[in-house]
Amino acid sequence: MEPEAIWRRAVLLLEQQRWQLAIAELRRLLTVVPDHPMAHALLARALAMDGDLDAALVEARAAIAADPTSDVAHGALAMVLWQRHEHEPAAKAIAAAIELDPEDVDHHSTLAQIRLSQGRLPEALAAADAGLAIEPEDTDCLNLRAVALTRLGRGAEATDTVDSSLARDPDNPYTHQARGFALLQRGDPAGALHHFREALRRDPNLDGARAGLVEALKAKNPLYRIVLGWFLWLGRFSGARQVQIMIGLWLGSRLARGALERAGYESAALVVSFAWIGFVLLTSCAVPLFNLLLLLHPVGRHALETGARRHAMLLGTAVLITIAIGGYGAWDGPVWAVVGWLFWLVFLLPLAGLGVFHPGWARTVLAVFCVVLVVAWIVWAVWLQLQVAPMVALAAGGKAAFEQGGGPAMLQAVKATVEWHVSLLWAGALSTWYVLLAPKGNPPRRRRGNA
Numbered sequence: 001m002e003p004e005a006i007w008r009r010a011v012l013l014l015e016q017q018r019w020q021l022a023i024a025e026l027r028r029l030l031t032v033v034p035d036h037p038m039a040h041a042l043l044a045r046a047l048a049m050d051g052d053l054d055a056a057l058v059e060a061r062a063a064i065a066a067d068p069t070s071d072v073a074h075g076a077l078a079m080v081l082w083q084r085h086e087h088e089p090a091a092k093a094i095a096a097a098i099e100l101d102p103e104d105v106d107h108h109s110t111l112a113q114i115r116l117s118q119g120r121l122p123e124a125l126a127a128a129d130a131g132l133a134i135e136p137e138d139t140d141c142l143n144l145r146a147v148a149l150t151r152l153g154r155g156a157e158a159t160d161t162v163d164s165s166l167a168r169d170p171d172n173p174y175t176h177q178a179r180g181f182a183l184l185q186r187g188d189p190a191g192a193l194h195h196f197r198e199a200l201r202r203d204p205n206l207d208g209a210r211a212g213l214v215e216a217l218k219a220k221n222p223l224y225r226i227v228l229g230w231f232l233w234l235g236r237f238s239g240a241r242q243v244q245i246m247i248g249l250w251l252g253s254r255l256a257r258g259a260l261e262r263a264g265y266e267s268a269a270l271v272v273s274f275a276w277i278g279f280v281l282l283t284s285c286a287v288p289l290f291n292l293l294l295l296l297h298p299v300g301r302h303a304l305e306t307g308a309r310r311h312a313m314l315l316g317t318a319v320l321i322t323i324a325i326g327g328y329g330a331w332d333g334p335v336w337a338v339v340g341w342l343f344w345l346v347f348l349l350p351l352a353g354l355g356v357f358h359p360g361w362a363r364t365v366l367a368v369f370c371v372v373l374v375v376a377w378i379v380w381a382v383w384l385q386l387q388v389a390p391m392v393a394l395a396a397g398g399k400a401a402f403e404q405g406g407g408p409a410m411l412q413a414v415k416a417t418v419e420w421h422v423s424l425l426w427a428g429a430l431s432t433w434y435v436l437l438a439p440k441g442n443p444p445r446r447r448r449g450n451a
Helices: 003-015 019-032 037-049 053-066 071-083 087-100 105-118 121-134 139-151 155-168 173-185 189-202 207-218 222-234 239-262 266-294 306-330 335-356 361-396 399-404 407-437
Strands: none
Touching (some): 003 037, 019 037, 037 053, 037 071, 053 071, 071 087, 071 105, 121 139, 139 155, 173 189, 173 222, 189 207, 207 266, 222 266, 239 266, 266 306, 266 335, 266 407, 306 335, 335 361, 361 399, 399 407
């Protein structure tokens, strides 16, 4: 078969998203024409969509080596680098493509997608607007503009933008996804749910729409809507600014507590302290706990990812343990239960934090920390019980037997062991700063257009 015929067949297969067959045809073409820049560029895209990002990177660089002036080759490199979560190199690659062909709207939409992934929302909006200045009805740029506006909190503008996109292409799953997120931002979970379902009906593998469906289902609960509103507001800022906001809130609570204590308002200071703890618990545990409730929903249980489902069940188990130990301690239980239930309440914080991380070293460190913390608590509880048992037996013989048998020394040892519990509580509480500051890792490869 002639190279031209192979090329046409490969392009047709790419349009049909039959990646493996397209890869085979492009490799076949490259055996005939080894320095075909477009074949290398399209092969890079096909390999990336098929999940082989290492091979895709090799082909994208081969495309540029074959023709450094090809904007398509630079665009392919940018797309591959973006999917590898190498955002700044991807931005440089697409900037080179835009310099070579500033009128290609796809390059601007790629830059918008990269900036969205970085959380650089004003730049994402500017890139989408640049693409729309070239082609006012480009669906990709309209959708990306809507996503950027939504995350910037400009819901009305986002709705107008996505409505234009829907009018032009009502069957585009990404447009329905963008519309769903815009409605979710505006506090309309029912409307958002409809559009996420429409997106998944047209493309069942659209991860962003599945995640949006989960959020819309949970947002039917008024309490979760408050939590979601906080997350959506916080998401308008960069990662560094989010950390600054959280530190500022913590410092504010500390200063307010100190000022109230100095003014003699001890009760108010205590309320401020518990308000901060409640805020941290709510924002940390709300997502996995509502995911746990979602397992009872006929649609939600299928929409949740496997990892989110497991994490929700793990946190739910910890909540049950907390309630059980607290109830046991309240029912005239042993000292380790009376004191130890508080550990399990605080332990919910690092355990909930596991769901924030993507697979990687930071998540592994936190998982190991959680295991070590639980083991340390079990050792503490067993040791405390071993200390208390003989002391109780002595006390049963009366005051004289207690004092003669070394009871006071045993009592001091028990008090010292109980104080160890404070260290475990501090370890659990301080782990929240690790959850806040540690790198969260990279999510699995996302498809183009996901929010």
